[in-house]
Amino acid sequence: MTSTAQELHPHPTLEPGRTILELNGLEKRYPGTHALKPVHLAFKAAEIHAIVGENGAGKSTLIKLLTGVMPRTSGEVIWEGKPAALATPHEAMALGINAVHQEVVLCRHLTVAANMFLGEEESRFGILQQRAMVKDAQKIIDDLGFDLPAHVVLGDLTIGQQQLIAAARATVRGTKFLIFDEPTAYLTRKEADQLFTLIRRLKGEGVTIIYISHRMEEVFELADRVSVLRDGTLVGTRNIAETNEPELVKLMINRSIEQIYHKEHFTPGAAIVETKNLSGKGFENVSVTVRAGEIVGLYGLIGAGRSEFVTTLYGRHRKSAGQILWQGKEVQVNSEHDAIRLGMALAPESRRDQGLCLNLPVGMNLNLPIYKRISSNLLISGAKEKAEADRQIADLRIKTPTRHALASSLSGGNQQKIVIGKWLAHGAKLFIFDEPTVGVDVGTKAEIYRLFSVLLSKGAGIILISSYLPEVYELADTLHVFRRGKLVATHGFRTADHEEILTQALAEKQEKQGGQT
Amino acid sequence: MSTEVIAAEKPKRNYNALFGLTLLALLVLLWVILSVATTSFASANNISNLLRQGSMIAILAVGQTFVIITGGIDLSVGAVVGFSTVIAAMLINAGVPVFAAILITLLVGVAIGLFHGFGIVKMGLPPFIITLATLTSLRGIGLLMTNGNSISINNDAFQEFSRNSFVGVPNLFWMVILVGIPAYVFLHHSRWGRYLFSVGSNAEASRLSGVNVQRTIYMAYTLSGLCAAFVGVLLASRIGIGNPTQAEGWELQAIASSVIGGTSLFGAIGSVHGPLLGAFILATINNGANLLNVNAFWQRIITGVLIIVIVYFDGLRRRGK
Numbered sequence: 001m002t003s004t005a006q007e008l009h010p011h012p013t014l015e016p017g018r019t020i021l022e023l024n025g026l027e028k029r030y031p032g033t034h035a036l037k038p039v040h041l042a043f044k045a046a047e048i049h050a051i052v053g054e055n056g057a058g059k060s061t062l063i064k065l066l067t068g069v070m071p072r073t074s075g076e077v078i079w080e081g082k083p084a085a086l087a088t089p090h091e092a093m094a095l096g097i098n099a100v101h102q103e104v105v106l107c108r109h110l111t112v113a114a115n116m117f118l119g120e121e122e123s124r125f126g127i128l129q130q131r132a133m134v135k136d137a138q139k140i141i142d143d144l145g146f147d148l149p150a151h152v153v154l155g156d157l158t159i160g161q162q163q164l165i166a167a168a169r170a171t172v173r174g175t176k177f178l179i180f181d182e183p184t185a186y187l188t189r190k191e192a193d194q195l196f197t198l199i200r201r202l203k204g205e206g207v208t209i210i211y212i213s214h215r216m217e218e219v220f221e222l223a224d225r226v227s228v229l230r231d232g233t234l235v236g237t238r239n240i241a242e243t244n245e246p247e248l249v250k251l252m253i254n255r256s257i258e259q260i261y262h263k264e265h266f267t268p269g270a271a272i273v274e275t276k277n278l279s280g281k282g283f284e285n286v287s288v289t290v291r292a293g294e295i296v297g298l299y300g301l302i303g304a305g306r307s308e309f310v311t312t313l314y315g316r317h318r319k320s321a322g323q324i325l326w327q328g329k330e331v332q333v334n335s336e337h338d339a340i341r342l343g344m345a346l347a348p349e350s351r352r353d354q355g356l357c358l359n360l361p362v363g364m365n366l367n368l369p370i371y372k373r374i375s376s377n378l379l380i381s382g383a384k385e386k387a388e389a390d391r392q393i394a395d396l397r398i399k400t401p402t403r404h405a406l407a408s409s410l411s412g413g414n415q416q417k418i419v420i421g422k423w424l425a426h427g428a429k430l431f432i433f434d435e436p437t438v439g440v441d442v443g444t445k446a447e448i449y450r451l452f453s454v455l456l457s458k459g460a461g462i463i464l465i466s467s468y469l470p471e472v473y474e475l476a477d478t479l480h481v482f483r484r485g486k487l488v489a490t491h492g493f494r495t496a497d498h499e500e501i502l503t504q505a506l507a508e509k510q511e512k513q514g515g516q517t
Numbered sequence: 518m519s520t521e522v523i524a525a526e527k528p529k530r531n532y533n534a535l536f537g538l539t540l541l542a543l544l545v546l547l548w549v550i551l552s553v554a555t556t557s558f559a560s561a562n563n564i565s566n567l568l569r570q571g572s573m574i575a576i577l578a579v580g581q582t583f584v585i586i587t588g589g590i591d592l593s594v595g596a597v598v599g600f601s602t603v604i605a606a607m608l609i610n611a612g613v614p615v616f617a618a619i620l621i622t623l624l625v626g627v628a629i630g631l632f633h634g635f636g637i638v639k640m641g642l643p644p645f646i647i648t649l650a651t652l653t654s655l656r657g658i659g660l661l662m663t664n665g666n667s668i669s670i671n672n673d674a675f676q677e678f679s680r681n682s683f684v685g686v687p688n689l690f691w692m693v694i695l696v697g698i699p700a701y702v703f704l705h706h707s708r709w710g711r712y713l714f715s716v717g718s719n720a721e722a723s724r725l726s727g728v729n730v731q732r733t734i735y736m737a738y739t740l741s742g743l744c745a746a747f748v749g750v751l752l753a754s755r756i757g758i759g760n761p762t763q764a765e766g767w768e769l770q771a772i773a774s775s776v777i778g779g780t781s782l783f784g785a786i787g788s789v790h791g792p793l794l795g796a797f798i799l800a801t802i803n804n805g806a807n808l809l810n811v812n813a814f815w816q817r818i819i820t821g822v823l824i825i826v827i828v829y830f831d832g833l834r835r836r837g838k
Contacts, residue, residue, distance in 0.1 A: 336724055336725060336727065337727060337729060340726075340727035341727075346725055348721075348722075348725055353719075353721060353722075354719075354721045354722055354725055355722050355725070356719060356722055357714075357715050357718030357719045357722055357723065357785065358718065358719065359718050359785050359786070360714055360715065360718045360785060364711060364714070364715070367711075368711075368715055368722075368723065368726040368727075368728065369726045369727050371708035371711055371712070372708060375707065375708045378703075378707045378708075378709070379702070379706050379707055380706055380707060380708055380711070382706075422726065
């Protein structure tokens with residue numbers, strides 16, 4: 001199907017290795033801040049160029065400038081040897097610059113095909129050629145090797161699959177320069193592999209790829225070169241063959257990698273919660289115990305039943321069988337309200353959809369679980385409200401001008417600190433963290449892990465759900481592996497190696513099945 | 518990103534107060550212009566009249582704002598007002614003491630609000646639909662109860678209340694204060710008020726934070742129904758009849774007042790003073806247009822233009838420019 005591919009990706013005019021886009025002192029200032037200090041950087045045609053840096057390092061600003069979403073303050077952008085204004089997104093697209101964003105920005109209610117051709121619909125005499133578009137879209141998707149139907153409604157696909165569609169969409173627009181912003185944040189390993197195949201293939205066709213990610217192993221797997229941003233400054237560009245992870249991390253955060261996974265061991269106390277053969281929608285027969293002072297990690301692929309298990313524990317869904325014991329006594333948890341009253345806290349997976357009130361102030365978000373405590377009878381104590389919020393902001397080192405700033409104005413990492421931090425003041429006994437570091441940079445990760453230790457030292461227990469193996473591996477005292485709704489294996493702290501755990505989670509090989517406590 | 522932090526560097530802490538002051542300035546400006554342009558505007562009689570006209574919409578707008586902050590809408594309030602005049606009139610004519618008649622009417626308003634909450638929370642109906650349904654059916658029930666006739670209220674004391682004044686200010690305006698102050702404390706200084714905002718901003722996050730989202734929605738619609746029934750009592754007192762077709766279109770005026778007062782129809786943004794000022798701005802425009810002999814048709818057009826202009830500028834400022 002190479003003929004289709006050629007139609008899809010008109011050959012870039014430049015031969016590989018020549019400079020396609022050059023930044024000449026590109027700079028962005030906002031009132032009061034220097035978001036991007038003058039950057040000099042040349043992107044070569046058909047290279048995969050990774051950009052790494054902490055949240056707030058200026059990566060997003062750079063993308064916004066390159067895609068014409070925001071105007072630059074000063075500097076030059078040279079596109080194929082000619083200065084380009086890049087004043088509007090339209091201009092950037094006309095040049096062949098496109099971006100695939102971390103959060104899918106497509107229309108969930110339209111079909112995959114309609115999304116693929118959105119804005120460039122095929123029509124004859126003003127009538128949409130729906131069938132032809134579905135056919136063409138399917139051809140493109142098949143051609144890219146994605147096993148996805150083109151006629152279904154986009155919202156019916158998983159987030160990961162939607163992300164693949166977004167990537168596919170970006171390739172059909174005569175793209176010469178494609179930016180991926182954290183594309184794998186919500187992808188399963190298999191989906192990520194499909195995406196990498198696509199990226200390599202685009203490179204083979206002469207497209208320049210900018211790849212932004214927090215995941216170092218992806219950078220080393222994919223990229224030809226890597227640039228590091230820190231505090232709005234370009235601190236270095238390396239050929240991938242001539243660098244290593246510790247060097248990059250050091251460039252990014254001025255701190256060594258051992259300091260990230262901050263693990264303190266506490267002597268486990270009494271059991272806080274215990275499930276006995278708990279079953280519900282999406283999981284069955286799960287028995288797990290969480291004791292005071294320990295982190296219980298739940299590892300598995302997306303859809304393995306981990307989230308369903310904890311939301312049932314948290315009273316969102318009804319259990320179909322089994323028991324929940326809270327501090328030794330059997331309890332019925334019929335609503336989130338019951339769970340919170342017992343002393344559970346849940347920091348959900350999707351902070352935008354489930355974790356934050358984005359258009360409300362930071363202070364209000366932080367105090368939401370504790371308004372009952374800081375009100376006397378009906379009225380809220382203004383002084384307490386202020387004191388609690390300010391203390392949290394200081395304790396958690398949330399970067400915000402004041403507690404009145406809107407949550408939407410903060411970076412992803414700082415938003416995540418709110419989602420987690422609001423439970424600290426609440427005094428819960430059991431904390432459930434569902435993918436707490438998705439889309440969060442290394443520095444913020446370290447801070448979040450340090451918060452875990454603070455919670456444990458106060459006698460709380462933690463359930464940590466992660467699809468990122470190193471995270472659960474380095475942090476969990478007890479590690480449970482989920483596969484297809486079942487708890488298939490249990491390990492202690494670092495008692496199994498990555499390979500073994502991965503095999504258990506994937507279980508393509510039959511002989512590796514079965515628990516082995 | 519740090520960039521976005523900076524975008525919010527000027528926190529909108531005094532935004533509500535500032536916007537309120539702007540609206541107040543607009544209202545005063547209108548009054549000054551009308552005082553100069555007409556001889557009769559500044560008369561005590563006309564001012565009292567203006568306050569009476571604006572008061573009822575103002576109270577409706579407060580209840581409406583609670584609902585809009587949760588991200589909902591209450592289209593039924595005009596119908597509830599009309600229906601409440603019928604209930605109050607029938608009870609008073611049947612010899613029920615005025616105090617009890619008022620109380621029962623208010624309870625009817627509460628019941629209608631609870632029904633809205635039930636429809637939204639338990640039946641999963643969109644607020645627009647359930648309140649649209651009660652809008653038409655309440656008018657119908659009222660017409661059935663009255664056979665399409667108006668009921669004259671035979672109680673002079675009840676009717677005098679709305680015509681009288683206390684320390685020079687019409688009683689109806691005192692009712693705005695009676696509703697407005699508790700409403701302000703409730704919305705801005707109680708945790709229930711905070712929950713209205715949080716539910717309007719992100720119901721899922723609120724639920725996960727232990728906020729009882731269902732109860733909050735029940736509460737918003739119940740308060741709106743209560744405000745509407747209260748206005749119904751006031752209207753019955755003012756016109757001396759119970760008639761289910763009264764207060765036609767008041768729901769739209771209440772929504773307009775709320776929106777002019779800075780409430781966001783997407784939820785999570787709103788205040789109490791804003792809708793009150795919005796209601797009196799609308800009342801002033803109608804009053805002034807009458808005095809200036811402007812064609813009544815023009816008044817509607819002016820109101821429409823005003824909504825667009827104020828909400829447009831409000832939106833500009835919110836985006837920080």
